Amino acid sequence: MLHCLEIVRVHGREILDSRGNPTVEAEVTVRCHKDQRLYMGKAAVPSGASTGRFEAVELRDGEPRYLGLGVQRAVKNITEKLSGVLLGKNALEQVLLDRILLETDGTENKSNLGANAMLGVSMAAAKASAAALNLPLYRYLGGIPAKLLPVPMMNILNGGRHAANTVDFQEFMVMPVQAESFADALRICAEIYHYLKKILDRKGLSTGVGDEGGFAPDLPDAEGVLSLIVEAVQEAGYLPGQGIRIAIDAAGSELYNEQTKMYHFPGESRLKGQEVIRDTEGMIAYYESLIRQFPILSIEDGLAEDDWDGWKQLTERLGDKIQLVGDDLFVTNTKRLDAGIKLGVANAILVKVNQIGTLTEAFEAVEMAHKNGYKAVISHRSGETEDTTIADIAVALGAGQIKTGAPCRSDRVAKYNRLLRIEEELKTAAQYMDPFHKI
Numbered sequence: 001m002l003h004c005l006e007i008v009r010v011h012g013r014e015i016l017d018s019r020g021n022p023t024v025e026a027e028v029t030v031r032c033h034k035d036q037r038l039y040m041g042k043a044a045v046p047s048g049a050s051t052g053r054f055e056a057v058e059l060r061d062g063e064p065r066y067l068g069l070g071v072q073r074a075v076k077n078i079t080e081k082l083s084g085v086l087l088g089k090n091a092l093e094q095v096l097l098d099r100i101l102l103e104t105d106g107t108e109n110k111s112n113l114g115a116n117a118m119l120g121v122s123m124a125a126a127k128a129s130a131a132a133l134n135l136p137l138y139r140y141l142g143g144i145p146a147k148l149l150p151v152p153m154m155n156i157l158n159g160g161r162h163a164a165n166t167v168d169f170q171e172f173m174v175m176p177v178q179a180e181s182f183a184d185a186l187r188i189c190a191e192i193y194h195y196l197k198k199i200l201d202r203k204g205l206s207t208g209v210g211d212e213g214g215f216a217p218d219l220p221d222a223e224g225v226l227s228l229i230v231e232a233v234q235e236a237g238y239l240p241g242q243g244i245r246i247a248i249d250a251a252g253s254e255l256y257n258e259q260t261k262m263y264h265f266p267g268e269s270r271l272k273g274q275e276v277i278r279d280t281e282g283m284i285a286y287y288e289s290l291i292r293q294f295p296i297l298s299i300e301d302g303l304a305e306d307d308w309d310g311w312k313q314l315t316e317r318l319g320d321k322i323q324l325v326g327d328d329l330f331v332t333n334t335k336r337l338d339a340g341i342k343l344g345v346a347n348a349i350l351v352k353v354n355q356i357g358t359l360t361e362a363f364e365a366v367e368m369a370h371k372n373g374y375k376a377v378i379s380h381r382s383g384e385t386e387d388t389t390i391a392d393i394a395v396a397l398g399a400g401q402i403k404t405g406a407p408c409r410s411d412r413v414a415k416y417n418r419l420l421r422i423e424e425e426l427k428t429a430a431q432y433m434d435p436f437h438k439i
Helices: 072-086 094-105 115-132 137-142 182-202 222-235 266-272 280-293 308-318 334-343 359-371 389-396 410-429
Strands: 005-016 022-032 038-044 154-158 171-176 243-249 262-264 296-300 323-326 348-351 375-379 401-403
Touching: 005 038, 005 072, 005 115, 022 072, 022 115, 038 115, 072 094, 072 115, 094 115, 094 359, 115 137, 115 359, 137 389, 154 182, 154 222, 171 182, 171 222, 171 296, 182 222, 182 410, 222 243, 222 280, 262 280, 280 296, 280 308, 308 323, 308 334, 323 375, 334 359, 348 359, 359 375, 375 389, 389 401, 389 410
Parallel strands: 243 296, 296 323, 323 348, 348 375, 375 401
Antiparallel strands: 005 022, 022 038, 154 171, 171 243
């Protein structure tokens, strides 16, 4: 490679995420051989509350400080081990850099260095390269074709592990699939969000928010939530099912009980005064009932991460009607995605860069999905930072969908604002389109 951006410094530090827990921030500094100028890229790593068992390992200290959640070991791995193998390397060779990270770790699940340490460095190197080339990150990562703005899956009501309420499903989202632009889509979502707050207040329900900025009232079941969302859409002046669709993250693995082999609904049970339990068939029938009643377009993690037979049934019955997204099922891992493709399971993958540990592996997962007719949704985590890398990734990969929380809390809004800036920068080249025109 004629052009070289020599890595001259790799540094890590411990910062706080949106839940007040420690996370990793990495800095990579490069020297341009052409003019000897220095350029720095900085990246912060998100962290999930609802995590799949097959995700790459997030290295935590396990010591009394920060209730055991410190990341000083991961930071030390950046400053010492990763610095030692990356100094002098060309930051433009992203695939090679990520391969070095993987070889240095040497484990299948990144348990040696920690996926949080590896991802921070991987993203920071890309940002340093983009800065040195005077390119926006989405252009550096995606090249000339990078022009598609994603449809937001905007979380407006939280439940499950993301909120201290009785709602068992984890996220309820609105999707403005037929907006004229990303800016228009964002406006529509924000309006619906504010009308939902008015409705909750009018009904005497809590307007406090969960981890991702969605409201978190106590409600009896999914029907109760969905009815409120439809009401908010209508009061905002839009027609549910005509341009505005609904997405659900059921987080099925969080509801699944390994001993009983059933899905337990503790919040619904508490409010209804009787235990609510569903088996796999009951879950699928429940989803069928919900999509008959409400304009649902996408269901994420409808079943548990190991319920492959159930997922196959779910896909056979609903896969031609709605998007079925694998999060805990696939964990941004090409091996698990390949298994799902061969089994005919799901029809979309949720992409969380910290689930896998390097940009290259995350990009390979999206490439595999697209080649096999699966859609991809670029996603945040419940523990976020002000880092906006996933906004650029969504445009770079032409994913067409992004999931990054409510129009509330700066850690979420930062990603939306970054997409507004990207759209403005692209001018007439920017595209926004309904990725579900065949559904």
